[in-house]
Amino acid sequence: MDVILLSHGAGGREMGELIRRVFLSAYGPADFVADDSAVLHLAAGPLAFTTDSFVVSPLFFPGGDIGRLAVAGTVNDLLTAGARPLALAASFILEEGLPVETLSRIAASMAATARECGVSIVTGDTKVVPRGAADQVFITTAGVGQILRPGISGSALRPGDAVLLSGTVGDHGATVMLAREGLLEGVELTSDAAPLTGMVLGLLSAGLAIHALRDPTRGGVAAALTELARQSQVAIEVEEDRIPISPAVAAACEALGLEPLQVANEGKMLVVLPEAEAEAALEIMRRSPYGERAARIGRVLEGPPGRVVLRTGLGTSRLLEPPAGELLPRIC
């Protein structure tokens, strides 16, 4: 069993062997059931439920891989609802000919990321398509979490709120872009792919009056803030000087002609809450290994509704918009 064959997706003996050898050995059999549905025993109360597909190319890059992304991405989406992520489902679409060793590395990375943030991968699926009908491996994760603080939503922003960002922008997108083009040699770029469970649960357990959480993935901080402004029918003002960015990402974006605020992050969180609680929140965020450079980057204004304005260091301001056009395909 060196490469994936069509028979690995046919529902028979070979599929059973693949599941046992690759997935169960990585996830740990205790987390997995032989039935077609997993059974979850949760405390009463509202649940968060989400899904994301991952098609990143290349599969492995500095700081992560498609498996780490697939776990962290869905975990972070659950966190944005004020939920404690509990259980994940992982579904694979494999191209015939994929080395089994590649799949094993990905499964091991998923298991390690899941352990890091205390979620279990409890169910899954595997399909195989003929050579050329997919590109190596696509993963779709879905997740369930227990909502600890109801009401946290992109539609809950209020004028006067502070907008916090947990760290530097653009690391993931810039890293994958340069990795794909073979331009990473000698460049200090690393994806930020990470599950932010510790940081967000820390904020929630501190009892802060968080209005919204949003992870700025595809489309970057610009797209995430625009969505928040539209959902809440408010304006957001961001100060360019306060936005953390690494010199390497700034240089890469300059070279590639990209706006760093439109570049994807995979381990960052936007936190919106009353101005009076901003400092307390920043302190908690900075205690996380993924939040050392957390910063207050802006504030919420009454209007015009849906508008995000960037104030530059020169004192000018311009509209910050979600990216239009192709930008960065297969970034996550």
Place this chain on the structure above:
Amino acid sequence: MDVILLSHGAGGREMGELIRRVFLSAYGPADFVADDSAVLHLAAGPLAFTTDSFVVSPLFFPGGDIGRLAVAGTVNDLLTAGARPLALAASFILEEGLPVETLSRIAASMAATARECGVSIVTGDTKVVPRGAADQVFITTAGVGQILRPGISGSALRPGDAVLLSGTVGDHGATVMLAREGLLEGVELTSDAAPLTGMVLGLLSAGLAIHALRDPTRGGVAAALTELARQSQVAIEVEEDRIPISPAVAAACEALGLEPLQVANEGKMLVVLPEAEAEAALEIMRRSPYGERAARIGRVLEGPPGRVVLRTGLGTSRLLEPPAGELLPRIC
């Protein structure tokens, strides 16, 4: 907006337009949230959680399409846990160049199938890959359901149990196979793709002591029964003469050299329960439009553990095994 572009997956304006125009208009905006996670308010008690990817080719076939499959498949997996299916997540991987009209037809079919069985599509994701990196459209659905009767599991079979099947075997697999080869003209074949919510909730609410439910998809009845026998460490004996099969499926399998019991179904359920309750269960199953040909096809024996034996009409018997080898790629 006639075809899918890479920009439709970039997290910006075009993606928002696609979601509004194709998905929200089909699912109905009430079911969908703008936040990254949906919020579910369920009654207390255990939950079923499952996922499946769908890569069927062709996308449309008599009796269904990839969208109907994606909803029915996940709904049926939730039902096998004795759960009432409540909420689905739907994630799309699209190939650049896919006609938007094709995607709209698929979304409409998903919405119609979801309405038919009373589940809501509450969250989702869309990725676009360049031409040639995927084949048209892949869908992954995940689902959450409320378990009405705990303990229903493939590991709960007991010697003496009756094995019931809700209808004819092989309809889905044979239909897709012939559709793919362009051999359907003049043939009376239709996929059985259907959500079995009505039938299974009927069985559950009747208070029958159901031990196991299993939908015989990839690998067919043979693979499903083998899994059940292995999970419960029992043997299963099946009588060939009692297995419902349509003449068209029998002829197609004969022509293609397939064992009909190894061919996929997408709207059938295996029900295992005490012999004394078999007739009552069959009556309920036959009331469903998808269960008119429900039959008692076999029984559970003490051993040898994991073995499924088929007794033929000639009085001989042979081992019934899950398919080995490629069989039918991209059948679901």
